[in-house]
Amino acid sequence: MTRTTPWFLYLIECDDGSVYTGIAVDVAARFDKHLSGTGARYTRSRKPLRVLASFELADRASASRAEYWVKRLPPAGKRALAAGARSLESVLPVPAPAPDGEADAA
Numbered sequence: 632m633t634r635t636t637p638w639f640l641y642l643i644e645c646d647d648g649s650v651y652t653g654i655a656v657d658v659a660a661r662f663d664k665h666l667s668g669t670g671a672r673y674t675r676s677r678k679p680l681r682v683l684a685s686f687e688l689a690d691r692a693s694a695s696r697a698e699y700w701v702k703r704l705p706p707a708g709k710r711a712l713a714a715g716a717r718s719l720e721s722v723l724p725v726p727a728p729a730p731d732g733e734a735d736a737a
Contacts, residue, residue, distance in 0.1 A: 638694035640701060641685040642713045645677035650709040652702045654694040658685045683713035697723060 641658045643651040655661035664670040665679040688694040700722050711717045
């Protein structure tokens with residue numbers, strides 16, 4: 632049985648008050664890249680101050696989906712997520728229920 636490496640969604644506070652959202656396998660190493668100017672273009676022009684929060688996800692696909700939805704939050708929504716006032720699940724769309732009979736077939 633192959634175990635997939637967990638991925639993390641992370642939020643970084645920048646010196647202009649914005650909140651950057653990204654994904655990585657190693658958040659500390661990725662934050663170091665942002666600090667050194669070799670991370671995302673966004674954090675090259677806005678000094679990253681600190682990691683506000685990180686959330687473990689099962690795989691890269693899950694992390695990418697979560698990143699898509701979190702990036703659409705306003706800064707206050709990202710800060711609420713980082714502070715624990717909102718859960719990551721509350722940001723993600725609710726999966727549609729399976730049509731009748733499909734759940735029983737599995």
